[in-house]
Amino acid sequence: MNAVSQARPPDPARPWRLEVAGLSKTFGPTRALSDVHLQVAHGELHGLVGQNGCGKSTLVKILTGGYSPDPGASVTVDGLRLDLPIRPLQQRAAGVSVVHQNLGLVDDLTVWENVRLGHYRAGRLSRRINRRAEQQAAERVLARLGRPLEAGQKVGSLPAQDRAVVAIARAVQDHPPGSGLIIFDESTRALGRSARARFFQTVRSLVEEGTSVLLISHQLEEIVEVTDRVTVLRDGAVIEAGLSTREVNEASLTRMMLGRHLVTHSRRESHVQDQPVASVRDLVVAAVTGLDLEVRRGEVLGMTGLIGSGFVEVAEALTGARTARAGTLSVQGRDLALDRRRGSTKEFVRAGVAFVPERRLEAGVAGELTVSDNLTLPRVSRRGGRLRIGAAWQAEETAAMIAKLDIRPPDPYAPIHTLSGGNQQKVLLAKWLADAPHLLVLHEPTQAVDVGARHDIIEAIRAAARDGCAVVIASIDPTDLAVLCDRVLVFRDGQVTRELSGDPETDAIVRAVFDDDTRSQRRGQVD
Numbered sequence: 001m002n003a004v005s006q007a008r009p010p011d012p013a014r015p016w017r018l019e020v021a022g023l024s025k026t027f028g029p030t031r032a033l034s035d036v037h038l039q040v041a042h043g044e045l046h047g048l049v050g051q052n053g054c055g056k057s058t059l060v061k062i063l064t065g066g067y068s069p070d071p072g073a074s075v076t077v078d079g080l081r082l083d084l085p086i087r088p089l090q091q092r093a094a095g096v097s098v099v100h101q102n103l104g105l106v107d108d109l110t111v112w113e114n115v116r117l118g119h120y121r122a123g124r125l126s127r128r129i130n131r132r133a134e135q136q137a138a139e140r141v142l143a144r145l146g147r148p149l150e151a152g153q154k155v156g157s158l159p160a161q162d163r164a165v166v167a168i169a170r171a172v173q174d175h176p177p178g179s180g181l182i183i184f185d186e187s188t189r190a191l192g193r194s195a196r197a198r199f200f201q202t203v204r205s206l207v208e209e210g211t212s213v214l215l216i217s218h219q220l221e222e223i224v225e226v227t228d229r230v231t232v233l234r235d236g237a238v239i240e241a242g243l244s245t246r247e248v249n250e251a252s253l254t255r256m257m258l259g260r261h262l263v264t265h266s267r268r269e270s271h272v273q274d275q276p277v278a279s280v281r282d283l284v285v286a287a288v289t290g291l292d293l294e295v296r297r298g299e300v301l302g303m304t305g306l307i308g309s310g311f312v313e314v315a316e317a318l319t320g321a322r323t324a325r326a327g328t329l330s331v332q333g334r335d336l337a338l339d340r341r342r343g344s345t346k347e348f349v350r351a352g353v354a355f356v357p358e359r360r361l362e363a364g365v366a367g368e369l370t371v372s373d374n375l376t377l378p379r380v381s382r383r384g385g386r387l388r389i390g391a392a393w394q395a396e397e398t399a400a401m402i403a404k405l406d407i408r409p410p411d412p413y414a415p416i417h418t419l420s421g422g423n424q425q426k427v428l429l430a431k432w433l434a435d436a437p438h439l440l441v442l443h444e445p446t447q448a449v450d451v452g453a454r455h456d457i458i459e460a461i462r463a464a465a466r467d468g469c470a471v472v473i474a475s476i477d478p479t480d481l482a483v484l485c486d487r488v489l490v491f492r493d494g495q496v497t498r499e500l501s502g503d504p505e506t507d508a509i510v511r512a513v514f515d516d517d518t519r520s521q522r523r524g525q526v527d
C-alpha cells in the first residue's frame with residue numbers, strides 16, 4: 001500500500017521544492033518503482049531509505065534524466081513541471097544536482113578542475129577555456145562554503161573532509177544561495193566519522209540558507225541524526241512519506257524498510273584457537289616498513305586507521321592484490337613471497353587466501369554472467385570444470401546463499417548487471433564466504449549494503465571464524481570492527497600505534513584512531 005502524503009508545504013506561500021507524483025518504472029518483468037510520491041520542502045534535509053534493490057537509484061536516475069519513467073508521472077520543482085524524461089539543461093536550470101557514491105571525484109585533476117568539470121565556459125570567439133576565470137569561479141564557490149581550499153592542488157592528495165567539500169562545491173555552484181536541490185546518493189559512505197561530521201556541518205549550513213537536500217543513505221544512524229523528514233521505500237513503493245525524523249529511530253526505520261524486526265546480534269563469542277593460520281614477516285608496503293603479524297585459527301583481526309595510514313595496503317598485500325616491496329606470508333606452512341609482480345593471485349587462491357575488496361563491483365563482477373555463475377566461479381574448476389555448468393552443487397550453493405544474504409531478485413539465472421548495486425555486492429561477498437578459505441581478508445565488508453544485509457554478512461563472517469577460518473577485516477567503520485573483531489590493530493603513518501584486544505568497543509576504537517597521543521604510544525599496549 002502506498003502511504004501518499006497529502007501534506008501541504010510547510011510555508012503555503014512556497015510550493016514544494018521537489019514534488020514527485022505517480023512515478024513508476026518497469027524494466028521487463030521488474031517493476032522497480034510503483035506509483036511513488038515524494039515531497040521535499042524548501043530548506044529541508046529529507047532522507048530516503050530502503051533495502052537494496054528497493055528502487056532508490058532508479059528514482060535518482062529518473063530525476064537526473066538517465067531513465068524515462070513509465071507514462072503518468074509528474075516531477076515539479078518550485079512549482080514548475082519538468083518535461084519527462086528530464087533533459088540535462090532543464091535539470092540544471094531547475095537547480096537539481098546530484099553527488100554520486102564516493103563523491104564522484106577525479107583524483108588526478110585539481111580542486112578547481114573537479115569543481116568546474118562539465119561547467120567550463122569557452123570564450124565566445126576563441127572557444128578557449130579561460131583557466132584563470134575557471135579557477136576563480138571555483139574559488140568563489142569554495143569561499144561561499146566557508147572552506148577556501150587551495151584550488152590548484154590535486155584532489156587525490158586531499159584529506160577526506162576536503163574531498164567532500166569539493167564535491168559539494170561542484171553540486172552547488174549553479175544554485176544562487178538558498179535555492180536548488182542537491183541529491184546525495186550514498187555520497188558519504190567512504191567518509192570516516194570526523195569527515196562525515198564536517199560534511200554535514202557544511203550541508204546543514206546550505207539547508208539553513210534555503211537549499212533543499214535529498215539524502216540517500218544506508219547509514220540509518222546518520223539519517224536519524226541529520227535529517228528533518230524521511231521517506232521509506234520498500235519493493236519500489238512508498239511505505240512512509242515524509243515522516244518527521246523526530247518520530248523515528250533506527251529500529252523503527254529498519255522495521256519499516258524490511259517489513260520485519262531485525263534480531264539484534266548476539267554477544268560476540270571468540271573462537272580463537274592456538275594455531276596460527278597465517279603469519280607475515282618483514283612486510284614493506286606503502287608507508288609500512290618491517291611489519292610482522294600473525295592471525296590464528298578462528299580469529300577475526302581488524303585493521304583500521306586514517307586513510308593513508310597503511311592498513312588498506314597491508315590488507316591488499318596479504319592477498320597478492322598489491323605488490324609489496326618486501327615480505328613473506330606463510331599460510332598453513334606454505335610460503336608466499338609478497339614482493340612478486342601483480343597477476344599471480346592464483347597462487348594465493350590455491351593456498352586458501354580469499355580477498356573481498358572494497359571496490360567489489362569494479363574488481364570482481366562478471367556483468368553478463370548470471371548470479372549463479374558469479375557466485376560459484378571460484379569453485380567451478382575444483383568441482384568439475386566449466387562443462388558442468390548447471391550442476392546440482394551450483395544450484396544448491398546459489399540457493400543457500402540467496403537465502404542467507406536475502407539477494408534480490410532471488411533468481412539464480414538473472415544476469416548480475418540487472419541487480420541493484422547492493423545486491424551485486426552481496427553476490428560478490430557470498431562468492432568468497434562460500435569458499436571456506438584458510439585466510440579471508442575483507443575490505444569494508446558492509447559498505448553499500450542495507451541494514452538487513454549487514455546483519456546477515458556479520459553473521460556469515462562470524463560463522464566463517466567459528467569454522468576455523470582466520471579473518472582479517474580492513475575497515476574505517478568502528479562499529480563493524482567492534483561487533484566482529486577479537487583484536488584490532490590501529491595504524492598511523494605506516495606504524496601500528498595501538499593493538500586493542502579483549503573485546504574492543506566502538507568508542508575505544510574511535511579514540512585510538514583519532515587520539516593524537518597514540519603517536520607516542522608503543523605497539524603492544526592494550527586499551
Ligand SMILES: Nc1ncnc2c1ncn2[C@@H]1O[C@H](COP(=O)(O)OP(=O)(O)OP(=O)(O)O)[C@@H](O)[C@H]1O
Binds near residue numbers: 417
Ligand atoms: N537496467 C536494469 N535492468 C533490469 N532491472 C533493473 C535495472 N536497473 C535496476 N533494475 C532492478 O530495479 C530494482 C531497483 O533497483 P535500484 O538499483 O533502483 O535499487 P536501489 O534501491 O538503488 O538498490 P541499492 O541500495 O542496492 O543500490 C531492482 O530489482 C533491480 O534489479
